[in-house]
Amino acid sequence: xxxxxxxxxxLSLCGLNACSHLITGKMxxxxxxxxxxxxxxNRMFGSVTSLYTETAYVQFRxxxxxxxxxxxxxxxxxxxTKNGADQVFGPYQLVAADLxxxxxxxxxxxxxxxxxFELPVGVTExxxxxxxxRIKRLTLEFAYDQSVDRFSPVAQ
Numbered sequence: 325x326x327x328x329x330x331x332x333x334x335l336s337l338c339g340l341n342a343c344s345h346l347i348t349g350k351m352x353x354x355x356x357x358x359x360x361x362x363x364x365x366n367r368m369f370g371s372v373t374s375l376y377t378e379t380a381y382v383q384f385r386x387x388x389x390x391x392x393x394x395x396x397x398x399x400x401x402x403x404x405t406k407n408g409a410d411q412v413f414g415p416y417q418l419v420a421a422d423l424x425x426x427x428x429x430x431x432x433x434x435x436x437x438x439x440x441f442e443l444p445v446g447v448t449e450x451x452x453x454x455x456x457x458r459i460k461r462l463t464l465e466f467a468y469d470q471s472v473d474r475f476s477p478v479a480q
Contacts, residue, residue: 336471347385352427354378362375381406382425385415393422404436404466404475411475413466414480421445424458434468436475 343462381403387396400423401414430437441458443449465478 325351340375344438346382349381349383349403351381352429354380354429354433358416365474378429378433379403379408379437380427380429382427382438384423393443393448395419398423400440401442402436402438402464402466406433406468406475409473413477416462416464418442418461419463420461422470423461424449424454434470435478436466438464439462440467 375479385399390396399415404411420442424441426439428437441464442461466475
Protein backbone atom coordinates (compact mmCIF):
# COMPACT_ATOMS: atom_id res chain seq x y z
CA UNK A 325 0.00 0.00 0.00
CA UNK A 326 2.89 2.36 0.78
CA UNK A 327 4.24 2.04 -2.78
CA UNK A 328 0.86 3.01 -4.27
CA UNK A 329 0.54 6.27 -2.28
CA UNK A 330 3.40 8.17 -4.01
CA UNK A 331 2.19 6.96 -7.40
CA UNK A 332 -1.37 8.14 -6.73
CA UNK A 333 -0.07 11.50 -5.48
CA UNK A 334 2.04 11.94 -8.61
CA LEU A 335 -0.87 11.02 -10.90
CA SER A 336 -3.15 13.44 -9.03
CA LEU A 337 -0.69 16.29 -9.45
CA CYS A 338 -0.27 15.51 -13.15
CA GLY A 339 -4.05 15.49 -13.55
CA LEU A 340 -4.35 18.87 -11.84
CA ASN A 341 -1.66 20.35 -14.08
CA ALA A 342 -3.41 19.07 -17.20
CA CYS A 343 -6.58 20.95 -16.20
CA SER A 344 -4.79 24.05 -14.97
CA HIS A 345 -5.18 26.24 -18.06
CA LEU A 346 -7.92 27.03 -20.56
CA ILE A 347 -7.60 25.92 -24.17
CA THR A 348 -9.84 27.65 -26.68
CA GLY A 349 -9.75 28.32 -30.40
CA LYS A 350 -11.42 29.07 -33.69
CA MET A 351 -11.58 27.10 -36.92
CA UNK A 352 -12.55 28.09 -40.46
CA UNK A 353 -13.00 25.58 -43.28
CA UNK A 354 -12.33 26.30 -46.94
CA UNK A 355 -14.17 27.19 -49.07
CA UNK A 356 -15.70 29.75 -46.73
CA UNK A 357 -19.31 28.84 -46.11
CA UNK A 358 -18.92 25.64 -48.10
CA UNK A 359 -20.50 22.36 -47.14
CA UNK A 360 -18.43 19.95 -45.05
CA UNK A 361 -17.00 17.00 -46.92
CA UNK A 362 -18.55 14.12 -44.98
CA UNK A 363 -16.62 11.50 -46.97
CA UNK A 364 -13.25 12.55 -45.55
CA UNK A 365 -11.65 11.22 -42.39
CA ASN A 366 -12.33 13.30 -39.29
CA ARG A 367 -9.33 15.29 -38.09
CA MET A 368 -8.82 16.14 -34.44
CA PHE A 369 -7.14 19.34 -33.22
CA GLY A 370 -7.51 19.56 -29.47
CA SER A 371 -11.23 19.20 -28.91
CA VAL A 372 -12.33 20.35 -32.38
CA THR A 373 -13.34 17.88 -35.07
CA SER A 374 -13.46 19.03 -38.68
CA LEU A 375 -15.23 17.44 -41.60
CA TYR A 376 -13.68 19.92 -44.05
CA THR A 377 -10.73 18.68 -46.09
CA GLU A 378 -9.12 22.15 -45.81
CA THR A 379 -9.14 23.91 -42.45
CA ALA A 380 -7.26 26.54 -40.50
CA TYR A 381 -7.51 26.35 -36.73
CA VAL A 382 -5.97 28.62 -34.09
CA GLN A 383 -5.64 27.13 -30.61
CA PHE A 384 -5.05 29.50 -27.67
CA ARG A 385 -3.63 28.24 -24.36
CA UNK A 386 -3.95 30.34 -21.23
CA UNK A 387 -1.42 30.68 -18.41
CA UNK A 388 -1.44 28.00 -15.73
CA UNK A 389 -3.78 28.69 -12.81
CA UNK A 390 -4.80 32.13 -14.16
CA UNK A 391 -8.05 33.40 -15.61
CA UNK A 392 -7.90 33.54 -19.41
CA UNK A 393 -9.16 37.15 -19.25
CA UNK A 394 -6.23 38.23 -17.03
CA UNK A 395 -3.24 39.84 -18.73
CA UNK A 396 -0.84 36.87 -18.73
CA UNK A 397 1.46 34.99 -21.07
CA UNK A 398 -0.61 33.11 -23.65
CA UNK A 399 0.66 30.55 -26.16
CA UNK A 400 -1.06 29.73 -29.40
CA UNK A 401 -0.67 27.34 -32.29
CA UNK A 402 -1.86 27.41 -35.90
CA UNK A 403 -3.04 24.16 -37.50
CA UNK A 404 -3.60 24.05 -41.27
CA THR A 405 -4.95 21.02 -43.14
CA LYS A 406 -4.88 20.89 -46.93
CA ASN A 407 -5.02 17.85 -49.21
CA GLY A 408 -5.13 15.58 -46.17
CA ALA A 409 -1.81 16.87 -44.76
CA ASP A 410 -1.78 18.43 -41.29
CA GLN A 411 0.71 21.17 -40.47
CA VAL A 412 1.35 22.77 -37.08
CA PHE A 413 2.96 26.18 -36.61
CA GLY A 414 4.01 27.59 -33.26
CA PRO A 415 4.06 27.94 -30.41
CA TYR A 416 3.63 31.68 -30.70
CA GLN A 417 3.56 33.72 -27.50
CA LEU A 418 1.90 36.98 -26.43
CA VAL A 419 1.35 38.69 -23.10
CA ALA A 420 -2.31 39.61 -23.37
CA ALA A 421 -5.76 39.41 -21.84
CA ASP A 422 -8.43 37.35 -23.65
CA LEU A 423 -7.44 36.56 -27.25
CA UNK A 424 -9.60 36.22 -30.33
CA UNK A 425 -8.80 35.85 -34.03
CA UNK A 426 -10.15 36.21 -37.53
CA UNK A 427 -9.13 33.56 -40.06
CA UNK A 428 -9.30 34.32 -43.78
CA UNK A 429 -8.65 31.96 -46.67
CA UNK A 430 -7.38 34.12 -49.56
CA UNK A 431 -6.17 33.68 -53.13
CA UNK A 432 -8.47 30.70 -53.81
CA UNK A 433 -7.19 28.75 -50.81
CA UNK A 434 -3.51 29.45 -51.48
CA UNK A 435 -3.09 31.80 -48.50
CA UNK A 436 -4.30 31.81 -44.90
CA UNK A 437 -4.33 35.14 -43.05
CA UNK A 438 -4.78 35.13 -39.29
CA UNK A 439 -5.40 38.35 -37.37
CA UNK A 440 -4.90 38.01 -33.61
CA PHE A 441 -6.85 40.40 -31.37
CA GLU A 442 -6.70 41.17 -27.66
CA LEU A 443 -9.76 42.06 -25.62
CA PRO A 444 -9.56 44.41 -22.61
CA VAL A 445 -8.85 42.79 -19.23
CA GLY A 446 -11.98 41.13 -17.86
CA VAL A 447 -13.84 41.19 -21.22
CA THR A 448 -14.54 37.92 -23.04
CA GLU A 449 -15.50 37.38 -26.64
CA UNK A 450 -19.02 36.57 -25.41
CA UNK A 451 -19.58 39.97 -23.79
CA UNK A 452 -21.83 42.51 -25.48
CA UNK A 453 -19.86 44.69 -27.94
CA UNK A 454 -16.69 42.64 -27.38
CA UNK A 455 -16.03 42.54 -31.13
CA UNK A 456 -15.89 46.37 -31.19
CA UNK A 457 -13.43 46.46 -28.25
CA ARG A 458 -10.84 44.16 -29.84
CA ILE A 459 -7.33 45.53 -30.43
CA LYS A 460 -5.32 44.00 -33.27
CA ARG A 461 -2.03 42.63 -31.93
CA LEU A 462 -0.61 40.51 -34.72
CA THR A 463 -1.14 39.28 -38.27
CA LEU A 464 0.23 35.94 -39.45
CA GLU A 465 0.20 34.82 -43.09
CA PHE A 466 0.82 31.38 -44.50
CA ALA A 467 1.26 30.77 -48.24
CA TYR A 468 0.73 27.46 -50.01
CA ASP A 469 3.58 26.18 -52.19
CA GLN A 470 2.12 23.70 -54.66
CA SER A 471 5.53 22.28 -55.62
CA VAL A 472 6.02 20.85 -52.11
CA ASP A 473 2.30 20.64 -51.20
CA ARG A 474 2.86 22.60 -47.97
CA PHE A 475 2.06 25.93 -46.35
CA SER A 476 4.91 28.13 -45.12
CA PRO A 477 4.87 31.25 -42.94
CA VAL A 478 5.20 34.50 -44.92
CA ALA A 479 7.89 36.82 -43.54
CA GLN A 480 6.38 40.07 -42.28
